[in-house]
Amino acid sequence: MIEIETQLQGQTVAKGKPMLAVEVIDGYYGELHVLHQVSLRVQPGEIVALFGPNGHGKSTLLKTICGLHQASSGAILFGGQEITRLPSHKIVELGISYIPEERHLFTDMTVMENLNMGAYNLRARKSRNRNLEFVFSIFPRLAERKEQMCSTLSGGESRMVAIARGLMSEPTLVLVDEPSIGLSPGLVAVVFESIEKINRERGITILLVEQEIRHALGMAQRIYLMKKGRILFERYASQVDVAEIEKAYF
Amino acid sequence: MDSLLNAIASGLISGSLYAAMALGLTIIYGVSRVFNFGHGIVAVMGGYFVWSLMQQAGVGLLPSILVSLLVMYLIGFLVFRYSINPLLKKPGWEISTVLFMLGAGILLENVLLQVYGPRVKSIPLFVQGSVKMGPVQINWHELILMGVVVIGILALNLFFKSTRTGQAMRSVSQSIPGAKVVGIDIERIFGLTFGLAFAVTGFSGILLGTKYYLNPHIGWEWMVKGFVIVAFGGLGSTLGAIYAAVILGVVEAIATLYLGAIWVWPIWFTMFLILLLLRPQGILGGRM
Numbered sequence: 001m002i003e004i005e006t007q008l009q010g011q012t013v014a015k016g017k018p019m020l021a022v023e024v025i026d027g028y029y030g031e032l033h034v035l036h037q038v039s040l041r042v043q044p045g046e047i048v049a050l051f052g053p054n055g056h057g058k059s060t061l062l063k064t065i066c067g068l069h070q071a072s073s074g075a076i077l078f079g080g081q082e083i084t085r086l087p088s089h090k091i092v093e094l095g096i097s098y099i100p101e102e103r104h105l106f107t108d109m110t111v112m113e114n115l116n117m118g119a120y121n122l123r124a125r126k127s128r129n130r131n132l133e134f135v136f137s138i139f140p141r142l143a144e145r146k147e148q149m150c151s152t153l154s155g156g157e158s159r160m161v162a163i164a165r166g167l168m169s170e171p172t173l174v175l176v177d178e179p180s181i182g183l184s185p186g187l188v189a190v191v192f193e194s195i196e197k198i199n200r201e202r203g204i205t206i207l208l209v210e211q212e213i214r215h216a217l218g219m220a221q222r223i224y225l226m227k228k229g230r231i232l233f234e235r236y237a238s239q240v241d242v243a244e245i246e247k248a249y250f
Numbered sequence: 251m252d253s254l255l256n257a258i259a260s261g262l263i264s265g266s267l268y269a270a271m272a273l274g275l276t277i278i279y280g281v282s283r284v285f286n287f288g289h290g291i292v293a294v295m296g297g298y299f300v301w302s303l304m305q306q307a308g309v310g311l312l313p314s315i316l317v318s319l320l321v322m323y324l325i326g327f328l329v330f331r332y333s334i335n336p337l338l339k340k341p342g343w344e345i346s347t348v349l350f351m352l353g354a355g356i357l358l359e360n361v362l363l364q365v366y367g368p369r370v371k372s373i374p375l376f377v378q379g380s381v382k383m384g385p386v387q388i389n390w391h392e393l394i395l396m397g398v399v400v401i402g403i404l405a406l407n408l409f410f411k412s413t414r415t416g417q418a419m420r421s422v423s424q425s426i427p428g429a430k431v432v433g434i435d436i437e438r439i440f441g442l443t444f445g446l447a448f449a450v451t452g453f454s455g456i457l458l459g460t461k462y463y464l465n466p467h468i469g470w471e472w473m474v475k476g477f478v479i480v481a482f483g484g485l486g487s488t489l490g491a492i493y494a495a496v497i498l499g500v501v502e503a504i505a506t507l508y509l510g511a512i513w514v515w516p517i518w519f520t521m522f523l524i525l526l527l528l529r530p531q532g533i534l535g536g537r538m
Binding site: 068097099105106107121166 | 424428430435
């Protein structure tokens with residue numbers, strides 16, 4: 001068993017109630033044990049980055065939080081309420097939005113139809129117009145393409161639709177899975193800027209899985225490092241030694 | 251020439267009935283990826299309910315249709331809830347759901363046989379008489395059938411495009427993980443889809459039962475036709491099914507005129523197999 005090193009005990013983590021608390025969860029894909037005793041906390045208003053090599057459980061952790069995957073043991077609390085066994089649609093209604101790396105757009109629908117589907121839950125219906133205005137303000141390109149079929153969009157535009165659709169559900173916590181993957185450096189900057197705006201302008205809390213360590217460190221307040229399905233350590237972003245994290249990737 | 255025009259007209263009419271019949275099959279497959287091998291018997295049941303209500307209980311045509319659609323909707327919802335849904339949660343559902351629906355179809359066929367006997371039943375024509383348009387003579391009843399199908403298809407299209415539930419069904423058909431991510435309750439949408447598809451299929455059985463006839467076994471012939479149509483048009487594509495039904499309906503009528511009815515299935519299946527080899531995804535292929 002690897003010792004979890006937490007320099008933050010008694011600091012942020014203990015202060016106030018966490019918005020999201022993952023409490024010692026284990027998770028399996030069939031026979032494969034992918035999450036080992038994982039614990040993680042996110043405070044309201046934070047941007048928390050989750051680093052780690054590919055295939056070491058980061059995406060599975062996000063999917064487990066949003067109900068696409070089930071933990072075999074442990075508990076997940078959102079705003080103090082246990083959500084461990086809730087189906088994904090109930091979790092969306094509570095205010096968690098998952099933006100998948102694979103995007104999972106409705107490709108035979110227009111950009112606008114995809115955004116409308118993002119506002120599927122009844123709570124989000126009411127604030128649909130306000131949210132539309134907001135996502136068009138961070139991605140003006142989508143406003144130009146709103147009548148276009150999603151199957152005809154570029155990779156960068158599809159990513160924007162995925163993020164925008166995730167925001168349409170009126171979330172208070174957004175789980176973003178590798179938003180920069182497959183994008184040109186210019187677009188990576190656009191996407192990161194949008195995530196910062198979401199946090200700054202709307203006060204939406206963000207848990208981000210990302211390979212672009214330097215970029216993500218620039219905006220996150222705290223980070224977790226995950227390897228082989230375990231959390232190795234958590235740090236304040238300001239105290240992070242990039243080399244130390246990169247070492248974990250090899 | 252006149253007989254060819256008449257054949258085309260009658261092909262369009264049967265084609266529109268086939269379209270109505272195939273829609274339920276392609277809707278269920280498109281949304282849930284379950285292939286309903288009991289599809290034919292669902293259509294037959296819709297027809298029998300109306301026949302029973304009208305001929306045995308003396309209820310009028312429109313109320314009979316409404317009651318039949320409501321019952322079919324409920325049956326579809328319950329079949330999903332208590333048999334398909336549990337199967338979907340287990341590995342191997344692609345085969346187990348097919349086998350279940352096949353078995354349920356045979357069981358229901360035999361229930362119908364016990365209740366109604368093997369003799370042929372017919373639902374009365376909506377109206378008598380015919381109309382002559384140039385060289386083409388069509389029964390009023392058949393014109394009404396075609397109109398009803400066209401209106402029904404437009405209404406379904408409106409439902410899928412503009413209602414919250416219809417949009418959710420299309421979303422689920424295009425990406426189940428995407429649908430989960432936006433907060434759609436997949437099980438609920440599957441259930442509503444089965445209900446809707448059973449009602450649409452039952453309705454097609456009512457229409458077919460007025461133009462042709464009902465007996466407990468005819469469903470299998472309808473299902474084979476429906477299967478060819480949806481595979482031809484592209485599994486899961488509603489528009490593809492409509493095109494395919496009209497094409498195959500007209501081919502059927504022309505083949506019957508020049509070669510005889512015995513040639514219809516050989517020609518259908520030759521076309522079907524050639525299309526499958528050239529374009530395995532069907533005319534339109536893919537999603538709703």
